[in-house]
Amino acid sequence: MNRRDSIKLAVGASAAAFLPPLVGAGSDAALAQTVAPPAFTLPPLGYAFDALEPHIDAETMRIHYEKHHAGYVKNLNDMATQHASLAGVSMAKTLRAIDKLPTGIQDGVRNNMGGHWNHSFFWQLMTPGGAREPGGKLKAAIEEAFGSLDAMQDAVNKAGLARFGSGWAWVGVGAQGKLVVFSTGNQDSPHMVAGMRGGVLGVDVWEHAYYLKHRSARGAYLKAWWNVVNWDKASEVYEQLLV
Numbered sequence: 265m266n267r268r269d270s271i272k273l274a275v276g277a278s279a280a281a282f283l284p285p286l287v288g289a290g291s292d293a294a295l296a297q298t299v300a301p302p303a304f305t306l307p308p309l310g311y312a313f314d315a316l317e318p319h320i321d322a323e324t325m326r327i328h329y330e331k332h333h334a335g336y337v338k339n340l341n342d343m344a345t346q347h348a349s350l351a352g353v354s355m356a357k358t359l360r361a362i363d364k365l366p367t368g369i370q371d372g373v374r375n376n377m378g379g380h381w382n383h384s385f386f387w388q389l390m391t392p393g394g395a396r397e398p399g400g401k402l403k404a405a406i407e408e409a410f411g412s413l414d415a416m417q418d419a420v421n422k423a424g425l426a427r428f429g430s431g432w433a434w435v436g437v438g439a440q441g442k443l444v445v446f447s448t449g450n451q452d453s454p455h456m457v458a459g460m461r462g463g464v465l466g467v468d469v470w471e472h473a474y475y476l477k478h479r480s481a482r483g484a485y486l487k488a489w490w491n492v493v494n495w496d497k498a499s500e501v502y503e504q505l506l507v
């Protein structure tokens with residue numbers, strides 16, 4: 265340890281000595297007021313930033329999660345301090361009825377709650393392990409709707425490539441209970457699409473999802489993404505949407 269480090273340690277220790285003790289009813293109440301839990305929280309990623317290498321690189325994962333997703337959560341919490349009704353209701357319910365919200369907050373909710381929901385789902389749809397292809401009812405539904413898994417993947421890739429600017433490509437369960445491929449712009453979620461029961465799979469095609477590794481080659485990113493799809497999660501979500 266050099267002298268500079270010793271000074272840093274000494275300063276740290278003396279600063280800690282001046283912190284008020286966290287005991288007594290009065291200080292507990294004061295603490296609760298200043299650090300009330302936020303209405304929305306960044307969910308755990310569930311795996312390490314480098315767990316999806318080499319298909320999705322660690323640096324992209326880290327920035328995507330810690331900056332982009334965290335940013336949507338922060339903006340949403342800022343809005344919830346002014347509009348308490350945003351908390352305590354499922355995001356799906358709020359997003360489905362977004363046109364019933366005060367007009368002044370509709371764009372903010374669309375972008376930030378949509379972004380929070382989409383990314384929370386997206387992290388779960390990727391995994392370093394698990395089934396490497398769909399099974400069970402989802403497999404049968406894919407074959408019924410698209411003919412084959414390859415054909416479904418082609419349709420998703422085409423939807424992602426055709427999305428001008430930023431957005432998502434999805435596989436969802438439509439009103440008739442059949443799987444459909446569609447795309448949404450910006451952070452619009454499947455819950456905002458008329459007649460859609462919900463999304464089963466979704467891939468983020470914003471440049472922030474692939475530019476560090478693939479630069480402008482969105483198609484190469486989409487091709488790589490299929491290597492990390494969490495088919496167990498997709499099956500679970502599909503079966504929930506059938507009920």
Ligand code: MN
Pocket residue numbers: 328332383468470472473
């Ligand atoms: Mn994103």
